[in-house]
Amino acid sequence: MLNTPIKPMLLQPAPELPTGDNYSWTIKYDGHRALLHYKDGRIRIYTRHKNEVTQKYLEFEFIKLPVQNCILDGEMICFDNDKDVPVPCFDSLMTRFQASNPTKINDLMQELPVQFVAFDLLFLNDKSLLNEPYYKRLSLLNKHIPNQNNLSVAPVYENGATLFNRVIDLDLEGVVARDNNKPYYLDSRPQNVIFKTKNYQYSTVSISGIRKEKFGWIMKEDNKYRGILEFVPPDERKAFYHITKQLIIDEDKDFIYLDPLIKCEVKYQCLSKNGYMRSASFQKFIV
Structure with a gap:
């Protein structure tokens, strides 16, 4: 298990916050999932898809933990200091x-x-913790892993x-609820164990x-480009397609440009730095 790529437990989407007093809550950090393996003073980092990315994060070469070995499940993040x-x-x-370039x-x-x-x-001093309840794993995590640079x-x-x-209030991604009494399930999305509720x-x-090669609608908000809307149900795509010929104003090899008379409501995660809507999905046409 140690220094071997493994797939973590995935989160169950929850449109509403789960209820009950058996949950521990954390912020859902906007980054990428990572599994950090530590053995005899050396760190190796893997993505949830089992790809090793240790060389991308060279600052972790200098981290020393007061344990012989461990596997941490977490999120790799980068702060926006412009806010x-x-x-x-x-x-x-x-x-x-x-x-990928070492100098860069x-x-x-x-x-x-x-x-x-x-x-x-998930693992501490040669012992797997996968079958332990979350409250015990959390207690060991806080006891053995001190906060430090990075x-x-x-x-x-x-x-x-x-x-x-x-x-x-802070415009963060969302929250995560974990059942304190449940074990850890590798490479699965178990029901009623770990939930994510996003701040859409x-x-x-x-x-x-309309994008030609791969489906997508150009989105504009107050005449500002907000990216490409790809997640649209088939019925709504078909309904819109029937009226597009009446709206065409120009065309090139990549796009058909339309008179922006038709509007729709979209749900999205947040705006990127360049003002694009991340993970935008169609909700309904606005009449």
Whole structure:
């Protein structure tokens, strides 16, 4: 298990906050999932798809933990310091993640330092903790893993509603609820074990074009380009297709451009640094 790529437990989407007093709550950090393996002073980092990315995050070479070995489940994040309150920035993290040149990576270590936020402990000192309940794994995590540069343990909260309201105020991604009494299930999305509730945004956009090669509608909001809308149900695609000929104003090899008379409501995660709506999905046409 140690220093072997493994697939973590995935989160069950929950449109509403789960109820009950058997949950521990954490912020859902906007980054990428990572499993950090530590053995005899050396760290190796894997994505949830079992790809090793240790060389992308060279700052972790200097981390020393007061344990013989362990596996931490967590999120790799990068803070956006342009805002009044530093918050995780997915765009900045992707800049780090996509860098492959060692010189570029070293430069980005100074410009865009990363942080690994641990929220679970799967293995400790030659012993698997997968069958232990979450409250015990969490206790061991807080006992054995100290906060330090580039690595911290996620704060845990008891009141999910209060935390979610704070997440909305700070425009963060969402919250995660974990059942304190459940074990850890590798490579699965178990029911009623770990939930994610996202802080989605809603907006009305105009459909100003159609991408040709791969389906997508051009979205504009107050005449500002907001990206490509790809997640549209088949019936709505067909209904819109029947009226597009009346709206065409121009065309090139990639797009058919439309008079933006038709509007729809979209749900999205947040705006990227360049103002695009992340993970936008169609909700309904606006009449």
